[in-house]
Amino acid sequence: MDYLPLFLDLNDRPCLVVGGGEVAARKLELLLAAGARIEIVAPVLGAHTRRLVDDHGIPVQSRVFAASDLDGRVLVIAATDDPAVNRQVFELGTARNMLVNSVDQPAISNVIFPAIVDRSPVIVAVSTGGRSPTLARTVRGWLEARLPARLGALADFIGARRRAVQQALPDVPARQRLWEAFLRGPGAEQVYRGDVDAAAVAFDALLGGAARASADGVERRPDQGQGTVALIGAGPGDPELLTLKALRLLQSADVVLYDNLVDRRILDYARRDAERVYVGKQRSDHGVGQDGIHRLLVEHARAGQSVVRLKGGDPYIFGRGGEEVEALAEAGLDCVVVPGITAALGAASYAGIPLTHRELAQSVRFVTGHRAEDRVNLDWPELAKPGQTLVIYMGRGGLAEILARLVEHGMRPDMPAALVANATLEDQRVVQGTVSDLAERVVAAGVTGPTITLVGEVVGLRRPG
Numbered sequence: 244m245d246y247l248p249l250f251l252d253l254n255d256r257p258c259l260v261v262g263g264g265e266v267a268a269r270k271l272e273l274l275l276a277a278g279a280r281i282e283i284v285a286p287v288l289g290a291h292t293r294r295l296v297d298d299h300g301i302p303v304q305s306r307v308f309a310a311s312d313l314d315g316r317v318l319v320i321a322a323t324d325d326p327a328v329n330r331q332v333f334e335l336g337t338a339r340n341m342l343v344n345s346v347d348q349p350a351i352s353n354v355i356f357p358a359i360v361d362r363s364p365v366i367v368a369v370s371t372g373g374r375s376p377t378l379a380r381t382v383r384g385w386l387e388a389r390l391p392a393r394l395g396a397l398a399d400f401i402g403a404r405r406r407a408v409q410q411a412l413p414d415v416p417a418r419q420r421l422w423e424a425f426l427r428g429p430g431a432e433q434v435y436r437g438d439v440d441a442a443a444v445a446f447d448a449l450l451g452g453a454a455r456a457s458a459d460g461v462e463r464r465p466d467q468g469q470g471t472v473a474l475i476g477a478g479p480g481d482p483e484l485l486t487l488k489a490l491r492l493l494q495s496a497d498v499v500l501y502d503n504l505v506d507r508r509i510l511d512y513a514r515r516d517a518e519r520v521y522v523g524k525q526r527s528d529h530g531v532g533q534d535g536i537h538r539l540l541v542e543h544a545r546a547g548q549s550v551v552r553l554k555g556g557d558p559y560i561f562g563r564g565g566e567e568v569e570a571l572a573e574a575g576l577d578c579v580v581v582p583g584i585t586a587a588l589g590a591a592s593y594a595g596i597p598l599t600h601r602e603l604a605q606s607v608r609f610v611t612g613h614r615a616e617d618r619v620n621l622d623w624p625e626l627a628k629p630g631q632t633l634v635i636y637m638g639r640g641g642l643a644e645i646l647a648r649l650v651e652h653g654m655r656p657d658m659p660a661a662l663v664a665n666a667t668l669e670d671q672r673v674v675q676g677t678v679s680d681l682a683e684r685v686v687a688a689g690v691t692g693p694t695i696t697l698v699g700e701v702v703g704l705r706r707p708g
């Protein structure tokens with residue numbers, strides 16, 4: 244190990260920054276965040292440093308560095324653009340056993356700054372031992388995407404309860420088991436979504452159970468009762484359209500339930516050892532069915548697992564997500580719903596069709612064209628009105644019938660319309676025409692895969708590309 248990582252308490256400790264340019268300003272911001280008592284020595288200040296000095300009342304010596312500036316400092320930062328000055332600061336400071344950092348010059352530093360992910364009070368620091376700041380920043384980027392935005396709130400939640408847990412559970416392993424159970428259960432996700440009250444209820448129940456077991460002298464895992472369920476919108480296909488939250492939950496899932504509309508590459512984001520359960524329907528069979536899905540979700544969650552149910556597009560748009568949430572609630576299980584990019588949005592962007600337009604379309608309607616009792620029942624006079632865009636979620640089956648109905652109810656026969664198959668995927672295809680000829684064109688084009696149809700003046704603005 245080239246460097247020992249330590250977290251330094253600089254609150255109200257005297258620190259010196261030598262230099263007043265942009266490089267110095269960036270370090271000043273960090274020192275300010277850590278509450279350091281800062282002084283600057285620099286003949287001139289750049290605009291950024293000047294602003295920080297004014298905003299925070301930082302004392303400045305407007306001259307070149309002198310050895311006596313080091314007196315009484317805990318940490319010194321050499322941030323001038325003159326390597327000779329930085330070296331002088333380093334040598335004098337090291338001779339006095341001080342901590343000295345020369346910005347981006349590890350050879351003349353005895354402490355170096357890591358790249359950090361700041362979810363205060365949780366801080367993750369990354370160092371490459373000064374070999375590559377770019378690599379350190381890249382690793383930081385990976386972590387940024389992985390760590391919940393409200394991780395700090397979780398640390399605060401736990402910190403506020405440590406004393407109560409110490410009092411209730413004298414036994415250290417029992418305390419560890421409690422915290423592990425809490426972090427595995429739904430409480431953490433509740434804190435992340437800002438529902439601290441729900442998390443507090445979950446925590447109190449866990450602690451109560453653990454305290455009773457401890458009083459009875461029983462050594463057992465805290466009665467975790469339940470795992471977590473996340474209903475995740477996986478987007479229309481392109482894996483890059485997942486949200487950061489979806490990715491994070493997927494990466495920590497024990498079980499992933501998925502169906503036809505979910506691209507297999509998205510499943511690859513789950514842990515290698517996560518169980519993957521297909522719950523989709525093929526045309527010939529009905530798969531496990533909606534009730535079967537509910538049963539599986541409840542079973543896995545009750546077994547204490549973290550369960551992810553991946554749904555194509557958005558869970559709450561023609562996705563029966565509401566029914567799944569209801570079934571979980573009936574079983575007394577909590578569930579997070581993570582929105583996804585719905586097929587209409589994916590198809591519109593990737594096909595180059597704006598959904599609204601100041602003059603042409605002031606509203607958008609998402610309709611499903613699935614048949615009930617062999618007919619499509621929609622409010623045709625409403626749908627045929629001008630000034631709006633229709634997005635029809637359905638296969639190719641009823642398309643001709645739907646478009647004919649629109650014309651029957653007054654839509655102009657040459658209204659532009661386009662069908663997008665396999666939207667957002669490499670094999671996306673767009674068939675464009677009018678409400679009068681689109682159905683024929685689609686048959687002639689012989690498209691396969693899921694399809695969605697857009698109808699309205701905006702389709703005429705299409706910019707393929």
Ligand code: SAH
Nearest residue numbers: 556557562585586636637665666693694695
């Ligand atoms: N919850 C999903 C919709 C499920 S209904 C969402 O928000 O997107 C299923 C219908 O969605 C399909 O019949 C098809 O019309 C549409 N669909 C889903 N993914 C699609 C894709 N990649 N390309 C085209 N249509 C898609």
